[in-house]
Amino acid sequence: MTNVLSVRDLHFSYHDHHAALRGVSFELCEGDKVALVGPNGAGKSTLMLHLNGILRGQGDVTVGGVRLTRDNLPAIRAMIGLVFQNPDDQLFSPTVFDDVAFGPLHMGLPKEEVLTRVEAALQAVMMSAYRDRMSHHLSVGEKKRIAIATVLSMNPQILVLDEPSAGLDPRARRTLINLLRELPITMLVSTHDMRMVQELFPRTIVMDEGLIAADGETKEILSDEGFLNEHGLEKP
Amino acid sequence: MHYAPAPLHIPDGFLNVTVSVIFWVVTIVMIGMAVSRTNKSLGEKQVPLMGIMAAFIFAAQMINFPVAGGTSGHLLGGALAAIVLGPWAGMLVMTAVIAVQGLLFQDGGLLVMGANIFNMGLLTAAIGYGLYRSVMNKPTGTKLAVAGVAAWLSVMAGALATSLQLWLSGTSNLQTVVIAMLGVHALIGLGEALITVAALSFIFRTRPDLLGEGSASAEGGRGWIIAGVIVSLIVALLSPLASAAPDGLERVAIDMGFIDAGQDAPYEIIPDYTVPFLGETPLSTILAGVIGALIVLGIMVVTGRSLQKKTS
Amino acid sequence: MHSDVFDRYHAANSFIHRLDSRVKVVVTVAFILSNALLPDAAWTAFGLSWLFLLFANALSDLGPGFTLQRSFIVLPFALVAVTVLVSIPGEPLTTFRFIAWDLTITDAGLLRFVSIVIRSWLSVQMAILLVATTRFPDVVHALEHLRVPFILTTIIAFLYRYLFVLVDEVFRLLRAREARSAAVAGFRAGGSVAWRAGVAGNMAGQLFLRSYERSDRVYNAMLARGYTGHLNTINPHELRRVDYVTTALALFVILLFQVVGRV
Known part of the structure; x- marks a missing residue:
């Protein structure tokens, strides 16, 4: 399997000198579906913001064989689809269509191509009927799915999701899990939802205090209760 | 990301005491009227609403969009605030925003705050709301178009008032500052107009009730239309006068005792505001103005960029 | 950030x-x-x-x-x-x-x-x-004592309280836009200036609505604690x-x- 993302020895500190990442390294191969777990403040969101260069610390991020630099940021952003935790941040346009079209329009794609991509992205998240709705009036679950469509329309190679199932009712959560299972794309998903991890992701990365505490088969990690407790996690 | 000072906020030291006090008096009178109007007409609900709307304007001023060559456009928000909240509440909200910018961030001075509030909060509300109110019953497209023009004019009015205050204080040469300020703000105002129109059209589509009959947006009367039109006319008439034939204005200022005769007279930065090889033609005056504006713009881009690098 | x-x-x-x-x-x-x-x-x-x-x-x-x-x-x-x-x-x-x-x-x-x-x-x-x-709250108290109208100091106090909340919201919106501001080989990225300004305007509109609705919730929370249109503060200075x-x-x-x- 080809390597699509590699992160090597990533360090990052915020303005208050709090070290959020203290040497993070891992790789993703094509088709991997990987969970990223760990307590609040472990550095998960900070790490995700590094993957398409919103934040930039010391160390290397390589996407599709290309090392991320200031100059190739726009190209990297086309390859990594980053979905933020709060869908209200992700959806800043008046209608669903406008928002899903933002990425392709920004890339300067021709109009027909934009339309095709928007249709395909909405279909992939099963929201085709919502094309002309106001984002403002959607439910949280609907907003979450539209948020995923806003990056799918950019045809990314890797989908990076921050807490996709947080705040969803059981039915919306179930729909989302089914959606993630069926999306044929490499994904890295940060979450506290350990049952979803168990159900969906063969591989898990555990982060704590800016470091990777474990990276391996989900089954093994979830079976070690002492280890989970030590890192503020719970056995599902 | 950083807090970017806007070019219309005058710091302390750049206006003399006379001009500062005059504009404090005008501003205090207007705020007093706004306070008594809002106390009378607004329900108890309006207090948290206006407070959070003030925070909204402050935060919205940080939404920028890249224009070209590292410069970016952003919102001042005076016209938008007056259109969505009504003129009096809009004025109070802008006053609070400018007060916090001056007090907390030193973006704009304290002694000159009266002038800053007048330029960015009161004039913008009068123009923004007055022109918009005059087409209140017209189709949405017309309203948006007028709101765009009003937003642009409101920025130009603020720039013109700032220039005149600087000139009356003996800080700047009249013609140079008017041409440079209006030149730069003609572009900044374009960004203001685009964002204002897009934001309003967003609100029209999602919550038209906030802008319809019976909303705060419809509360002002005919007086506002008249005020808006008059202020707009003054801007439209005074701008070319100050930039092309400043002698008349200077005569008035000297007669009124604002500036000493001779202090501002034989200025030579761009001799008589003409480009030498073009002679004394209107074209020459305009070209001199454009050159001045471009130089100012260039310097602003450079300082803006270096500030950005430092803070990011 | x-x-x-x-x-x-x-x-x-x-x-x-x-x-x-x-x-x-x-x-x-x-x-x-x-x-x-x-x-x-x-x-x-x-x-x-x-x-x-x-x-x-x-x-x-x-x-x-x-x-x-x-x-x-x-x-x-x-x-x-x-x-x-x-x-x-x-x-x-x-x-x-x-x-x-x-x-x-x-x-x-x-x-x-x-x-x-x-x-x-x-x-x-x-x-x-x-x-x-x-x-800063003490600066606002000083303004109250110095006879700045109460409604204005109240607006300033609310502004200061929600400034941080809304500015954080703007940072997150800008970040979400940045994350999707991509380019692909062969096409001119970025759109026109008017389109970019429109996107910024949409963000401002979006922020306005959220702020407006937030003020409703804040007002309800104030009512729930007995607010009747008068903010009584103790000014202990x-x-x-x-x-x-x-x-x-x-x-x-x-x-x-x-x-x-x-x-």
Whole structure:
């Protein structure tokens, strides 16, 4: 399997000198579906913001064989689809269509191509009927799915999701899990939802205090209760 | 990301005491009227609403969009605030925003705050709301178009008032500052107009009730239309006068005792505001103005960029 | 990134920190007024004002150069005063060629320009010291005591409270836009200026609606705790003798600057 993302020895500190990442390294191969777990403040969101260069610390991020630099940021952003935790941040346009079209329009794609991509992205998240709705009036679950469509329309190679199932009712959560299972794309998903991890992701990365505490088969990690407790996690 | 000072906020030291006090008096009178109007007409609900709307304007001023060559456009928000909240509440909200910018961030001075509030909060509300109110019953497209023009004019009015205050204080040469300020703000105002129109059209589509009959947006009367039109006319008439034939204005200022005769007279930065090889033609005056504006713009881009690098 | 970088207060327990906020507001305004009143080229008075500022800095435990660091914020604005260099008649100092014009800097012009910059530079530093040594809510309380209309101080208090919340929201919106601002080979990325402005306008509209709805929720939360249209606050500040003495001394010294500057 080809390597699509590699992160090597990533360090990052915020303005208050709090070290959020203290040497993070891992790789993703094509088709991997990987969970990223760990307590609040472990550095998960900070790490995700590094993957398409919103934040930039010391160390290397390589996407599709290309090392991320200031100059190739726009190209990297086309390859990594980053979905933020709060869908209200992700959806800043008046209608669903406008928002899903933002990425392709920004890339300067021709109009027909934009339309095709928007249709395909909405279909992939099963929201085709919502094309002309106001984002403002959607439910949280609907907003979450539209948020995923806003990056799918950019045809990314890797989908990076921050807490996709947080705040969803059981039915919306179930729909989302089914959606993630069926999306044929490499994904890295940060979450506290350990049952979803168990159900969906063969591989898990555990982060704590800016470091990777474990990276391996989900089954093994979830079976070690002492280890989970030590890192503020719970056995599902 | 950083807090970017806007070019219309005058710091302390750049206006003399006379001009500062005059504009404090005008501003205090207007705020007093706004306070008594809002106390009378607004329900108890309006207090948290206006407070959070003030925070909204402050935060919205940080939404920028890249224009070209590292410069970016952003919102001042005076016209938008007056259109969505009504003129009096809009004025109070802008006053609070400018007060916090001056007090907390030193973006704009304290002694000159009266002038800053007048330029960015009161004039913008009068123009923004007055022109918009005059087409209140017209189709949405017309309203948006007028709101765009009003937003642009409101920025130009603020720039013109700032220039005149600087000139009356003996800080700047009249013609140079008017041409440079209006030149730069003609572009900044374009960004203001685009964002204002897009934001309003967003609100029209999602919550038209906030802008319809019976909303705060419809509360002002005919007086506002008249005020808006008059202020707009003054801007439209005074701008070319100050930039092309400043002698008349200077005569008035000297007669009124604002500036000493001779202090501002034989200025030579761009001799008589003409480009030498073009002679004394209107074209020459305009070209001199454009050159001045471009130089100012260039310097602003450079300082803006270096500030950005430092803070990011 | 967090909007906490906006907080200008530097906690300490110095003499200046402990002064009543009214004293600090009044002295700051008097100092700025004094700078504006000083005639051009009043070098001795400018120098004394600067010493006064340094003394206040020293009393604040923030380090002697504390206010200096942020004081350069006014420099770009000095540009508007550049024209006085060549527009005030006086003894010519130097003539230089600028594109197609010969410009002469005069001594009177130079004096005026330098005076304007000094006034501004001194004033802004005192304002920086005020907010670095006073919690912003205390500044608002001082404004209340100084007869600023209650509705205005209330709006300012709400603005300060929600400023951080909404600015964080803007940061997240901008970040979400940045994350999707991609380019692919073969196409010109970025769209037109008008389209980009439209996107920014949509964000502003989106933020407006969320703020509007937030104000509904805040209002309900206030009602739930018994709000009836009157905000009753306890304003516990009481002027002590040291506050009166400091105010009197500071105002006297500032008055002296005027005397020195005008003889």
